[in-house]
Amino acid sequence: MSDGWFKTTVGEYSPFVYGKAIKKDDQRTMGIPVYGSNGIYTYSDSALVQQHAVIIGRKGSVGKVHLSAEKCWISDTAFYVIKDSLDESYFVYYLLSSLGLENMNTDAAVPGLNRDNAHRLEIKIPNSIEKRINLVEPLIKLDQKIHLNNQINQTLESIAQAIFKSWFVDFEPVRAKIAAKQAGQDPELAAMCVISGKSEAELKQMAKEDFAELQATAALFPDELVESELGEVPKGWELQQIKDIAKYCTNKISLKDLTLENYISTENMLPEKKGIEKASSLPKANSVPAFRKGNILVSNIRPYFKKIWLSSFDGGHSNDVLNFEVLEKETEEYLYNLIYRDSFFDQMMASSKGSKMPRGDKKAIMDFQTVTSSVTLRKLYSKKVRKFYSQQNSIEIENQILTSLGDTLLPKLLSGEVEVSDLQGEVT
Template identity: 35%
Template structure:
């Protein structure tokens, strides 16, 4: 694997020349906030069981310092690394190396984090990882990896441009969340609160999911698809985040055909809650379930039902496999639900359609912004001093 590929590396520097390890322990239990490190390169609230644990041995991490994991890089195809910016200090497991930039007049921590965010960085880290399936990255190999180091003014310009995109994405995401909470509140008020299974309103009944929808049986040739209308579990976003453009297409054959208004759910690791209400037609892989609403069922109502946590919990309860659980298609269609009257379903669809349209527009905007952000990251390798 060749990482040079005609790139001028005269202004590149060795990562190890710009960083230093930090090992400050939590003596006296002065710091209480405990963080974990996710594979998506973010700090998260720790879910570790710390009962009986000596918290004095945990490491303190301060603002503008990094935490990383060099374990299992080859297996996960990523090196988890994150820059602390949200709080002034926290503690983290002693298993994670902590490091900081030696001289911020030469290298900005935010610029370095941008470099770590690149998919090309993860590929190189994976290339250097050793030790078989659970290959780890040796610290010396990490330090020997290189990055472009333009003058500090150029770094500030790049970081500023990147942050403008990031902030716009975050703002859109906040609006999406508020709109989704509004739709969920209406759904809950109309179809959940005060509903007694023993005494349902007139025209309502108890049923199962297969009375509301079916799996798509249509096929489409891969030759009729492109990266923008092909959906696989890899380009579906976690936690109901929608979809992004695919990185590749299957080599030959055909895949499941989906239409606008169908609901797609990743059937691998259902706990990731990857779900999308299609706003265009295309094709999806066999690892993605395509739910087609029956003629009298509004797609917006079906989506509101399927995106609930209790549905994903139900899918997990019938899933097969441990390392990579997969939902059971027959089990899923037996999901128990209340089926309201047709008149109420139509009223709900009319009310929610405007909200759903705004959500769709904001998600499309964030998809374009994410592509722009990725383009900016990809150009770091060729940035001039």
């Protein structure tokens, strides 16, 4: 074509290759990501593809497109495409994302993407690889910003978890008090150092109000450990079950009040504790279970996927999602971080039913034992980390705006309607 573009088909430009079954799905801690139709779902110790790859959902999330910038394994629920350079793989990723492959379900009992139909799709692409790469540069920048935001959110999550572990798992303030008593030192001051991460000299430089607040926090921790069924625990803390601090919600929400933005199912909950994404479809039932802001949602199918989300708005969820609500208000972040731990999901798997599609036992989950501090300390912890989750929500809103901008630009750039030069200064 005279304008520097030419017509071809998907099959001629980027033929789809079948992925292969992964037999090592019990090796989820290994370093090679395993992609299925819905993205990374486990890890392996070997790779099918030794370089970057574009992954296309074949079964399950039909037509969903992913990009791996590193070596990976692609399961038999997906196709993949290989290009010589990562830069051109980016172009293929955005190109395939624009074709509506998710709407190309077959009529089989198990819907899937028909490779021959996908290969016949006509496309128009720039003649030169340089122009193809330049074309998607604004989209790459948007995705890089989204990726950076996700890293910030993960850091905030890690900080909240580190504080939880220090206070409620390792009992570091309690142990600091015990060690100080044995050394003839000030137990409260020792606990304050552990809680704040500051030295005694630095504590003396704190503002009076901040020092008093830290001192009040340290006073909530005992200075003794006692034996229990779960090992040594702080004196005065209780051995309780999940049902003593939380309950399952039973409210309902009408289908007319649901949107793709406020409906949560196991399909749009992300594995490895990465939250949620926009739903691809709504249920057909007249009503579904409801959740409210501050509830904790956990996928009850294949608990080893570790799908969990602290809700930041009201909505509805599928029956395969567990919905936890705290019995004591203002302790939502405490419960979320308790359930967020790997040990919780390990217990879910241990008590699950079914082999091919294990599901957590709802009653057994509520019977899980844990050691709990005073409600006052749980509320204080929740208040302390709440600002992290508020910041996370703001970042997620920004990501939604960036994603929407990318979705708008994608077809315009790939059709030639908008030139990269037209966007100078608009995408940074």
